[in-house]
Amino acid sequence: MAGEEVSNKQVIFKDYIVGFPKESDMELITSKIILKAPEDSNGILLKNLYLSCDPYMRSRMTKHDRPNYVESFLPGSPMTGYGIAKVLDSRHPNFKAGDLVWGVTGWEEYSLITSPELCFKIEHTDVPLSYYIGILGMLGMTAYVGLYEIGAAKKGDRVFVSAAFGGVGQLVGQLAKLSGCYVVGSAGSKEKVDLLKNKFGYDEAFNYKEEEDLDAALRRYFPEGIDIYFENVGGKMLEAVLSNMRPHGRIPVCGMISQYNLEQQEGVHNLFNLISKRIHIEGFIVFDYHHLYPKYLDMMLAHIREGTISYVEDVAQGLESAPSALVGIFSGRNVGKQLVVVARV
Amino acid sequence: MAGEEVSNKQVIFKDYIVGFPKESDMELITSKIILKAPEDSNGILLKNLYLSCDPYMRSRMTKHDRPNYVESFLPGSPMTGYGIAKVLDSRHPNFKAGDLVWGVTGWEEYSLITSPELCFKIEHTDVPLSYYIGILGMLGMTAYVGLYEIGAAKKGDRVFVSAAFGGVGQLVGQLAKLSGCYVVGSAGSKEKVDLLKNKFGYDEAFNYKEEEDLDAALRRYFPEGIDIYFENVGGKMLEAVLSNMRPHGRIPVCGMISQYNLEQQEGVHNLFNLISKRIHIEGFIVFDYHHLYPKYLDMMLAHIREGTISYVEDVAQGLESAPSALVGIFSGRNVGKQLVVVARV
Missing domain, CATH: 3.40.50.720 (NAD(P)-binding Rossmann-like Domain)
Structure with missing residues (x-):
């Protein structure tokens, strides 16, 4: 599959907004992508599985006069956010094809990540994979x-x-x-x-x-x-x-x-x-607290395995439903952590 | 002098207020006081020398629905606040007649302090005495x-x-x-x-x-x-x-x-x-930080003696001028730390 050119559905951020976000602020398009990380890069090529809808993303839909703590989305480009993905091809020493990772990815079926230092390899798969953009992320x-x-x-x-x-x-x-x-x-x-x-x-x-x-x-x-x-x-x-x-x-x-x-x-x-x-x-x-993550992960994995913590997800099916899922969290339509399934492993 | 009954000018807080304080919210009266700490008390009898006018006192002129961080003044009673005073009589083991102290006292010529644990004895008198309700307090x-x-x-x-x-x-x-x-x-x-x-x-x-x-x-x-x-x-x-x-x-x-x-x-x-x-x-x-005071006092005494810190006081003369001095700080009339001289040592 790696190296092949395939179609790639993407959710495009149309333009900066004021007020409540609407589904029409985003647009679903289909482009093409070659399933290979460029040879002269450190990149990884991902097949996206789950995407996270989070309140902080609203701030990225605004044009800010001054530097903001998160970068604004780029009009005309795909939305980005936390996601879970499978590595299809890697030029980075920390990752290989077949790895499962979580980190910042695009709102699209396949993403080329050029700075995979911000991705974490998923080591424990006895818990639901989607937890890594939620309770375990x-x-x-x-x-x-x-x-x-x-x-x-x-x-x-x-x-x-x-x-x-x-x-x-x-x-x-x-x-x-x-x-x-x-x-x-x-x-x-x-x-x-x-x-x-x-x-x-x-x-x-x-x-x-x-x-x-x-x-x-x-x-x-x-x-x-x-x-x-x-x-x-x-x-x-x-x-x-x-x-x-x-x-x-x-x-x-x-x-x-x-x-x-x-x-x-x-x-x-x-x-x-x-x-x-x-x-x-x-x-x-x-x-600012990434250094605490390993300690946190151990603690929370134990709670999940022992059943001492419950966790509710609101799962939207398919990339097509991502705009509506994101808009929904600002009116409290979601019940629990909102996420989108793009594909199963 | 101790034991004698003398007249005692006092600044009385008339009643709770809303908005800017006015001089007429306070009233100067003359009462009597015996210059002796009661024999069955731990009290000390003070001759007040300097009184401090501080912004937090505004909060004490309001009637609060819920507990406040400082107690409201009692209508019909003298105002209170930080001051510097000379002990005229003492039933408390830490103080004796002639000591100079700073702490919470009344807006009056003489005060009986029944809980002198909140008073500090002034040990260093090579600096201006008034500094103890300001830079050294x-x-x-x-x-x-x-x-x-x-x-x-x-x-x-x-x-x-x-x-x-x-x-x-x-x-x-x-x-x-x-x-x-x-x-x-x-x-x-x-x-x-x-x-x-x-x-x-x-x-x-x-x-x-x-x-x-x-x-x-x-x-x-x-x-x-x-x-x-x-x-x-x-x-x-x-x-x-x-x-x-x-x-x-x-x-x-x-x-x-x-x-x-x-x-x-x-x-x-x-x-x-x-x-x-x-x-x-x-x-x-x-x-909440009284425990840091000894360390602070040493540090600041050194700065004052070396001349590395300047300090400006706005000194109002006489107890009669206290209401006007207090009102003035809320319109920025004071130049530097506002205080009132009641008497010289």
Whole structure:
């Protein structure tokens, strides 16, 4: 198969956007690709199997005036993101044909990766392969880094997680429970709230859409206040949380998904709480913590094999469904970690 | 003198307020006091010499629905705050008549302190006594803790200080310069801006009132961005700073004086920068760092004796002028650290 020229379906990013992304911001085309890594390169040629839809990708659809933490997509080129793939051909000493890898790849059937240093070889295949763009990849690491490296979670802490049913949120809550914390999550539907309590072991959960007064809701679940707020949404929720934090509370800031599609972000008006409660807020990006990955992987593989952690994926079938799957996460249509199957091994 | 009954002028806090404090929110009265610590107490009886006017006192003039980091003043009772005093009588083993102390005292000529554990005995009197409610007290410690404990300042860091001519700000800039940082300050008058550059050695300074676009001003002085923002003002300045922070920047939050007198605090709309730049923002209260005081005192005494640090005080004469002096700091009327002389030793 290597060396052959084949057709290659691709999801093209059309142009920079403002506001909510729409399926029509992306276009499915078919081009050609030779299934071979160029001889004078370090590249690898991949057959993509799974693609990840993640909130941070919204930022890549915007044209930024100043340098941004992730590069914007290039209009007219394929979308890119985390994926799982099989190596078809390799000019890089770390990889050979047949290897399974995860890392940044293109939204297309086949990708030529010219800097494969950013790919990880998958060594353990007794767990579902798709987990490597989720619980065993950067998503799981995000939960872990935020909760422990920034949040310094310890037994007895009162932890609140927003977007708790999202890919990251479901893991944060379960890790916090394993550490002996009291954990409450918010989500956007009754179904998700029920699953948070019944499947993921959250102590309490509520539907933020049904709460007229978020401040009152938080007071109800945290009469003594919040030690750690794992921030995924921003805006009004952050404001309500700040009023309910305990002294010396920690807020790892993982995302602000409620704000990504607004032309003007909501204002947060009660930052004085930072002082009066000595709150530590810190944004983080999981890319900065790659060195912790081997330790994390061992820990999480053990949890998965022992069944002490649950994990829910929302799987869209086929590259054609990728635009709709991505758009869906910004309205909370996904149930659990959103991914797309491009091909089976 | 001890044991005698004398008249005692006092500044009484009349009632909780909203908005800017006014002189008429306080009232000068004369009562009586016996210059003796009660025999069955641990108390000390003080003759007050200097009183400190500090921004955090605004918070004590508000009635709070929830527990606050400092207690509100009690309507009908004297104001309290940091002061320097001479012990006239003592029932506490750590103090004796004639000692000079600094700590929390009343806004009055004489005070009975029933919990003198919060008073520090002044051991070094070769420096101006008033320094112990400023550069050698909690104010100096505030600059030190924010810059080093939270800000982790090191050589080469680009440091921005707002309210840079205030009591804390003037010290932050000088300490940062001594550590080899590039330092820029903002203040509210041409006079202050000139002094920041010429007296305190700031690399640059600007008058925020003359800048239509704070974001552009910060870009001018920090073309490569800000590593540490020592936050004293909040609101629009914080918003402009967030757009100009460098990756892994630190924001010790000491105060938000621009917000204290607003009924609704200004919203900060660009908190997503916390994530994209991995910013660490942390509020702090100097009371939590008392254990560092002996080390700080030695360091700062050395600087003062060697003349490597300058310090400007704005001294109001007489207890009668205390309400006006306090009100003045919220409109930036003071030039340097505001204090009130009640009596000379």
